[in-house]
Amino acid sequence: xxxxxxxSSTGFHLGAISHLRHLPEDRSGILxxxxxxxxxxxxxxxxxxxxxxxxxxxxxxGVIRLxxxxxxxRRSITGFAFPSSILGLSFREAYVYTAQAITPxxxxxxxxxxxxxxxxxxxxxxxxxLGIVSDELCSAQDQMLLLGRKTAPGRLVSFLLWLAAKMxxxxxVPTHVDLPMPRGDIADxxxxxxxxxxxxxxxxxxxxxxxxxxPQRIVFVRLKTLRQIAE
Amino acid sequence: xxxxxxxSSTGFHLGAISHLRHLPEDRSGILxxxxxxxxxxxxxxxxxxxxxxxxxxxxxxGVIRLxxxxxxxRRSITGFAFPSSILGLSFREAYVYTAQAITPxxxxxxxxxxxxxxxxxxxxxxxxxLGIVSDELCSAQDQMLLLGRKTAPGRLVSFLLWLAAKMxxxxxVPTHVDLPMPRGDIADxxxxxxxxxxxxxxxxxxxxxxxxxxPQRIVFVRLKTLRQIAE
DNA sequence: CGTGTATTTGAACCTCGTCAAGCCGGGTGG
DNA sequence: CCACCCGGCTTGACGAGGTTCAAATACACG
Numbered sequence: 277x278x279x280x281x282x283x284s285s286t287g288f289h290l291g292a293i294s295h296l297r298h299l300p301e302d303r304s305g306i307l308x309x310x311x312x313x314x315x316x317x318x319x320x321x322x323x324x325x326x327x328x329x330x331x332x333x334x335x336x337x338g339v340i341r342l343x344x345x346x347x348x349x350r351r352s353i354t355g356f357a358f359p360s361s362i363l364g365l366s367f368r369e370a371y372v373y374t375a376q377a378i379t380p381x382x383x384x385x386x387x388x389x390x391x392x393x394x395x396x397x398x399x400x401x402x403x404x405x406l407g408i409v410s411d412e413l414c415s416a417q418d419q420m421l422l423l424g425r426k427t428a429p430g431r432l433v434s435f436l437l438w439l440a441a442k443m444x445x446x447x448x449v450p451t452h453v454d455l456p457m458p459r460g461d462i463a464d465x466x467x468x469x470x471x472x473x474x475x476x477x478x479x480x481x482x483x484x485x486x487x488x489x490x491p492q493r494i495v496f497v498r499l500k501t502l503r504q505i506a507e
Numbered sequence: 508x509x510x511x512x513x514x515s516s517t518g519f520h521l522g523a524i525s526h527l528r529h530l531p532e533d534r535s536g537i538l539x540x541x542x543x544x545x546x547x548x549x550x551x552x553x554x555x556x557x558x559x560x561x562x563x564x565x566x567x568x569g570v571i572r573l574x575x576x577x578x579x580x581r582r583s584i585t586g587f588a589f590p591s592s593i594l595g596l597s598f599r600e601a602y603v604y605t606a607q608a609i610t611p612x613x614x615x616x617x618x619x620x621x622x623x624x625x626x627x628x629x630x631x632x633x634x635x636x637l638g639i640v641s642d643e644l645c646s647a648q649d650q651m652l653l654l655g656r657k658t659a660p661g662r663l664v665s666f667l668l669w670l671a672a673k674m675x676x677x678x679x680v681p682t683h684v685d686l687p688m689p690r691g692d693i694a695d696x697x698x699x700x701x702x703x704x705x706x707x708x709x710x711x712x713x714x715x716x717x718x719x720x721x722p723q724r725i726v727f728v729r730l731k732t733l734r735q736i737a738e
Numbered sequence: 739c740g741t742g743t744a745t746t747t748g749a750a751c752c753t754c755g756t757c758a759a760g761c762c763g764g765g766t767g768g
Numbered sequence: 769c770c771a772c773c774c775g776g777c778t779t780g781a782c783g784a785g786g787t788t789c790a791a792a793t794a795c796a797c798g
Contacts, residue, residue: 344652346738352652367637372645392630395637399627406598406626409640414603416647421575421583423654424698428754458776467655469755474778491762491777507577659786689744703786705746722745722794 306362306404307334307394311384322375322383323364329371331385333363338381339456342373343464353465355415356457358442362408365391378457423467426507431466432476434506436486436494452495537593537635538565538625542615553594553606553614560602562616564594569612570687573604574695584696586646587688589673593639596622609688654698657738662697663707665737667717667725683726 311334316322322333325344340357354373357363363375395402422431440450455462459470466473477494480486485502487495496502542565547553553564556575571588585604588594594606626633653662671681686693690701697704708725711717716733718726727733 344648346652346656348738350656352648352655354648354651365641367634367641368645372648395633396630399623402626402633403598406637406640409637409644410596410598413640413644413647414599416644416651417575417585417603419651420585420647420654421577423651424583424695425577425581459778460776464655470777471756471779472754475754478778507579690746691744700787701745702747702788705744706786709746 306401307332307384307386307390311386311390313382313384316377316381316383318377318380320377322377323371325372325374326370329364329366329369329388331387332365332391333375334384335359335361335363336382336384338377338379338383340375340381341378341457341461342375344373351464352467353461355412355419356439356442356465365405365409378461428466428468428472428476429479429505430507431468432462432473433480433502435462435466436496437502437506440496449499450496452493455492455494537632538563538615538617538621542617542621544613544615547608547612547614549608549611551608553608554602556602556605558602560595560597560600560619562618563596563622564606565615566590566592566594567613567615569608569610569614571606571612572609572688572692573606575604582695583698584692586643586650587670587673587696596636596640609692659697659699659703659707660710660736661738662699663693663704664711664733666693666697667727668733668737671727680730681727683724686723686725 313336316338322340323329323331335357337359340361340363341353342355342357342363343351343353345351356378357375364371366372391405395405422434426434436453437450439455440447440453443453443456444450459473462468463470463473468476477486477488480502481488485496485498485505487497489495544567547569553571554560554562566588568590571592571594572584573586573588573594574582574584576582587609588606595602597603622636626636653665657665667684668681670686671678671684674684674687675681690704693699694701694704699707708717708719711733712719716727716729716736718728720726
């Protein structure tokens, strides 16, 4: 059932490009009835790096971490996936990262063949799928800039504001964010250590920029200053 | 010779492409006769970040740097483009980085519309274009791991070996590499400073792992050790 | 031969990683 | 109900790795 009408992704031209990089298209149900819904327990692995890329996933509920390992065990988290994210659109033989549930999740899965069929089914949906991959590429480059050229506080604040926007897309002015992932995951995402992440959070609290009712909840107190720190 | 005419930045768009972790498909001329060939002078800009993404480019000759700027001037180079790379496959409204020639270049350009047409022309070419974007995403993640979890010598050696493979793909055992870009570009690509890049090169030389007949030429002396350092 | 740029080198400083310990909260079992 | 344990988080002391600032050198170009 194609109840969810595909939002047209044809050009918006509003000038203020940087905010519009990731247009809020409605992608819900892009995989349609080709997909089967499935529950995933906390810490469960959807697929491993280098596994045969057999399936594509759409996250319905929960948060998933995407990570890569160096031979000596150093870990890099390349991204997090939230509801409506698409995972595994590789168009290649193997997955390039491991996907693991941080919280209990609900996902829809469908085979690569179904995606190929989807791609052949028309220019509209094609554009949408390609846009998804393009957006991923764009955020990957944002992340490179963060890792290569921002300091620890800049990285952390950028992350907190980004996460708040991801978790509550409807809010233009975020008030707080609840961290679904442990400090270690944040560290591996930001190229820092758990200790540094913790210390920087403490500093923000002591500077009165955030408050911390509990370790998993960050309340933004001086949002404007935070935005400056994130640059 | 071209005087240093600052190229006006009227809109072109572009994405970026490189690396071939996967199969060595022949992509030469993938844009076909839809494209027009064009010469680009050193330091000339193909397109700017946030410009309307109007064209797609294929590099025929030369090396191009792709970069992003932070408001305060810090720069991050997100990639380099070599012959046979495709730039600007964004499937979005605007380019997400600036593309600038490091050496004199020859490129083929064609409009986005032509790419769309190409995409509609069959599953074969579709797979190829999608594979290109997927490969880009994969290298972007490699780079995140490098920036987040490798030390200065690890980053530098990884880069040198990677560059050697890019510049002479036919050689399985590289003997040397000629750097087309200045130290500052390498630094902005690796998330370091010019001074650190220079010092690390000096250290490799003093350790007898490389030799340096001239600043732009790196000769690999103990390849195996270098590979270990790169991990 | 003089000028400007790229590269190298030096010294002081500082951010962040490392190692180690302490803290807090939840769950389990006595 | 309490004692204990265990994992995640915080805090402290210390040092290494990289940045910053400054200057010397080398090189290409006019």
